[in-house]
Amino acid sequence: MAERKPIEGITTERTEALIEETLAFMPEKARKKRAPHVGANEPESETCAVKSNRKVVPGVMSQRGCAYAGAKGVVWGPIRDVVHVSHGPIGCGVYSWGTRRNLVQGIPGVTSFPMDFTSDFQERDIVYGGDKKLETLLREADELFPLNKGLSVLSECPVGLIGDDINAVAKRMEAELGKMVIPCNCEGFRGVSQSLGHHISNDSIRDFVIGKREFTEEPGPYDIAIIGDYNIGGDIWAVTPILEEMGLNIKSIWTGDGEIEKIAATHQVKLNVIHCYRSMNYMCKVMEEKWGIPWIEYNFFGPTKIAESLRKIAAFFDETIQENAEKIIAKYTPMMEAVIAEYKPRLEGKTAMLFVGGLRPRHTVGAYEDLGIEITGTGYEFAHQDDYDRTAPEMAKGTLIYDDVSEFELEKYVEELKPDLVGSGIKEKYVFQKAGIPFRQMHSWDYSGPYHGYEGFKIFARDIDMAINSPTWGLVKSPF
Amino acid sequence: MSEAAVEVRPLTVHTPEEIEKVKNWINTEEYKEKNFAREALVVNPAHACQPLGALMVATAFEGSLPFVHGSQGCASYFRSTFSRHYREPSAATCDAMTEDGAVFGGQANLFEAFENAYTLYKPKMMPVFTTCMPEVIGDDLTSFIRNAKQKELVPEDLPTPYANTPSFNGTHIHGYDAMLNSILKYLTEGRRIEDKCTGKLNIIPGFDGNVGNLREYKRICELMGIPYTMLADTSEVFDSGCTGTYNLYSGGTDIEEAAESINGKATISLQKYATASTMKMISSNYAGVSEVMPMPFGVKKTDEFILRLAELFGHEVPDELKAERARAVDAMTDAHQYIHGKKFAVYGDPDYVLGIISFLLEMGAHPWYVVVSRATKKIKKEIDALLESSMYGKGCTCYINKDLWHLRSLIMTDPVDGMIGDTHGKWAARDAGIPLFRVGFPMMDRVNLHRIPVVGYNGAINLLTMIVNKFLDIRDETDENQWFEMMR
Incomplete structure (x- = not known):
């Protein structure tokens, strides 16, 4: 990949000075802890120097969530035909109910369950344990929602602390109910971020789901699974038509608008294509080791990356598929050119800063660049070293890379680099909008979407243009 | 798990008939009975946990930085919830306890977080409240905070009131209460002066x-x-x-x-x-x-x-104010015909629910179902008394410790004209084909409703306007040609 051309005004020296000035506000211990997590980008170095996946520095106002959030919100929640039980006190289930925008098909309460199921722990459950209650609850859920294809038990903090054994309950209830009952020990205090919740959930899929079902149709040469697309704002519905048009047969989706039994039969596919590497690479590796299924990463943000990805995926198959990929690229190119022709003139030369979860801070860079926007700073809430290594070549030299950035730091960085847009989350959104800086929520697509695929890029381009060029920003400065 | 234990089965397929059957069944009396027989499962509750309420208070004083003692994820959930509702920033810091905190307690985290939060954000007050985790392991906030001040991690005179707000007890309104009580006690200690009256x-x-x-x-x-x-x-x-x-x-x-x-x-x-x-x-x-x-x-x-x-x-x-009152009454008498006799399902926090019932009864409408998803018998008694105070409360029923899935059964078997409550009721309203009037917390799917008062004389006009015009919109959208007309 060709190295990005330098961004005007962005140099390693300036970035390093900014970091030093910012961290100087912190007490010594915090400064020492934070310093390895921020740096100026070195596109050519093999490993990114920015450290990650360490504990939150207490008190600095991190934006991170917890293991439960990674399990319920990210991996399990999107599976549409499972009753997901938030096991523990009332809050976690309420806060994560409908707040990630992982859209699902189906009839709510009948064939899909975009609802909040909880054991609503009370003091007595803490004192006497919640296992019995959980057993009753699973029985009630199965009776009231008979078309569910499984039940997941997602532990909240107290469950692990009081020593409940949800695994034993799940095993018993799976035998009794005759459908998958999946325990997931994703208590929020485990690990350092959402990331451990993803990993624990992947392990639960490995231990309690995969291999338990088989597709009724004969396996075919073009059978694939899409891994790590959570159907935010309908993303997956903009992705499957392209891959199907290419001649591929999508057998299961992990986990956006997903179906548990198809996930359980994924060991039969020929190839796994993975979008969100951070949250799902574990299971790709398991399927590779155990069933010999190869996997490749792809990127469906913006026409440049989509074309690259289609060719990469097609290379795994025969000439027919490869020809189809070229046909699709040729078919959509004029449409994409029209989108770029409309928006690029208004966006060329603008800059943006990103801070999102574990994938988008690098995966969306190409889509911004397709519109002529340069990324001056990026970073992740919960990424690991391998994510940062994949990020460095996507960013220009000297750009700012920050891991688990605190609110204090991000404000300072944005204040200095003055981007035309910040793309981050709900907690950050209004901080920057108050400062008159255009903003898009890049976890939830800001109640818009899809952003994946060709259809998604049209909407992405419209939204980014709308955010940056809205006339409302012109009203911020008062004449008196 | 051993390989032999895995039973491989083909994919389960539900026929369209089976699906249709269940789809109809969940709207029946039979289902309602089963649904109301639930003992352990809660589905779609209309309440949240204590620390959420504590955050609302902790952020409501000048220069005050809410401090969450416990898991990092909790702080992010509370902040996100407020930002989604108000479309505003919601600051709070957290000492981010993890596994070692579970073993050794959270004092080390609190120490570090106190110093960092104070240095970076310079608050005038730092109210502390807890998540489940320190409550389960039994952290002693009194000594943690005293020790932090002895170590001079924050100034001795920085107000640091604290409240225990376990999520497995009460709801967000109890966390609000505990935190407010603690802050006021802390700030007013030693400030009472006999015979002094601020007149306020x-x-x-x-x-x-x-x-x-x-x-x-x-x-x-x-x-x-x-x-x-x-x-x-x-x-x-x-x-x-x-x-x-x-x-x-x-x-x-x-x-x-x-x-x-x-x-x-x-x-x-x-x-x-x-x-x-x-x-x-x-x-x-x-x-x-x-x-x-x-x-x-x-x-x-x-x-x-x-x-x-x-x-x-x-x-x-x-x-x-006399003129405002007269205007509200004028609006209510003018529009009574569009709301009189209509039935509503009302849910939410007890004080809000009581208020909404009063308004509906004044309009001659029926608060047909009232649901408070975590409440005491005392609250039910007060709601029942209010319903009994008016002939329009006749036939209305109050349910406590029932959730929005119970409420769905009620409105599917014995329909009402509208629901009044927070955003979480929108699925039930959609299934029943009736409007949801968003009043309460949180409202995550409409803009500016949190800025429009629903209390006072003006609030009565606002509520009335929202409800009546929606009913009229529905008529205009659904009436067949021969019933569609200029005036309403």
Whole structure:
């Protein structure tokens, strides 16, 4: 990949000075802890120097969530035909109910369950344990929602602390109910971020789901699974038509608008294509080791990356598929050119800063660049070293890379680099909008979407243009 | 798990007939009975946990930085919830306890976080409240905070009130109460001066996500010429303007004023159930009268509120308020025909629910189902008494400790015309094919409703406008050609 051309005004020296000035506000211990997590980008170095996946520095106002959030919100929640039980006190289930925008098909309460199921722990459950209650609850859920294809038990903090054994309950209830009952020990205090919740959930899929079902149709040469697309704002519905048009047969989706039994039969596919590497690479590796299924990463943000990805995926198959990929690229190119022709003139030369979860801070860079926007700073809430290594070549030299950035730091960085847009989350959104800086929520697509695929890029381009060029920003400065 | 234990099965397929059957079954009386027989499972509750309410109070004082002692994820959930509802920033810091905290307790995390938060964000006050985790392991906040100050991690004189807010007990309104009680006790300690009276009214809005309501209370006080201190004032915190500069500490009750509130002339809480322990403390510690009044929904409750203010302060009710009252009554008499006899399902926090019922009864509408998803028998008794006070409450039923999935069964088997509550009821309303009138917390799917007051005379007009016009919209959208007409 060709190295990005330098961004005007962005140099390693300036970035390093900014970091030093910012961290100087912190007490010594915090400064020492934070310093390895921020740096100026070195596109050519093999490993990114920015450290990650360490504990939150207490008190600095991190934006991170917890293991439960990674399990319920990210991996399990999107599976549409499972009753997901938030096991523990009332809050976690309420806060994560409908707040990630992982859209699902189906009839709510009948064939899909975009609802909040909880054991609503009370003091007595803490004192006497919640296992019995959980057993009753699973029985009630199965009776009231008979078309569910499984039940997941997602532990909240107290469950692990009081020593409940949800695994034993799940095993018993799976035998009794005759459908998958999946325990997931994703208590929020485990690990350092959402990331451990993803990993624990992947392990639960490995231990309690995969291999338990088989597709009724004969396996075919073009059978694939899409891994790590959570159907935010309908993303997956903009992705499957392209891959199907290419001649591929999508057998299961992990986990956006997903179906548990198809996930359980994924060991039969020929190839796994993975979008969100951070949250799902574990299971790709398991399927590779155990069933010999190869996997490749792809990127469906913006026409440049989509074309690259289609060719990469097609290379795994025969000439027919490869020809189809070229046909699709040729078919959509004029449409994409029209989108770029409309928006690029208004966006060329603008800059943006990103801070999102574990994938988008690098995966969306190409889509911004397709519109002529340069990324001056990026970073992740919960990424690991391998994510940062994949990020460095996507960013220009000297750009700012920050891991688990605190609110204090991000404000300072944005204040200095003055981007035309910040793309981050709900907690950050209004901080920057108050400062008159255009903003898009890049976890939830800001109640818009899809952003994946060709259809998604049209909407992405419209939204980014709308955010940056809205006339409302012109009203911020008062004449008196 | 051993390989042999895995039973490989083909994919389960449900036929369209099976699906249709269940789809119809969940709307039946038979299903309702099974649904109401649930003992352990809660589905779609209409309440959240204590620390959420604590955050609302902890952020509602000038320069105050909420401090969450416990898991990092909790702090992010609370902040996100407020930001989604208000479309505003919601700052809070957290000491991010993890596995080692579970073993050794959270003191080390609290120490580090105290120093970092104070150094970076320079708060004037740092109220501390807890998540489940430290509550389960039994952290001792009194000594943690004392030790932190002894180690000079924060100045000795930095107010650091704290509240235990376990999520496995009560709801967000109890966390609100615990935190408010703690902050006021802390700030007013040693400040009571015999015979000193500030002449002010202390007004406590309670857990109210509507900043328009808070402003309405203030406006009424101002019209009455009554000096006031609003305790836990979120109106500027969660509704600051866009000026091009972000201010971490926008608005909030002045800390010195809050400390002086102990010498006030009177204290009125407008949410009985969200301020029970606070009002108990105030009635024993504070000078002046302390009273709990119902939220002033509708004309009569607003009358009560204004009359009481007039009595307490010996002021006449000003002409402006008399005119406002008359306008509200005018609007209600003009529009009564569009709402009289309509049935509603009402759910939410007890004080809000009581207010909404009062308004509906005044309009001749029926609060047909009332659901409070975590409540005591005392609350049910008060709701039942209110329903019985009017002929329009006849046939109406109050359910406590039932959730929105129970409510769905009720409205599918014996329909109503509309639902009133927070955003979470939208699935049930959609299934029933009736409008949801968003009143309460949180409202995550509409803009600006949190700015439009639903209390006071103006609030009555606003509620009426929202409800009636929606019913008229529905007629215009659904009437067949021959029934579609110019006037309504």
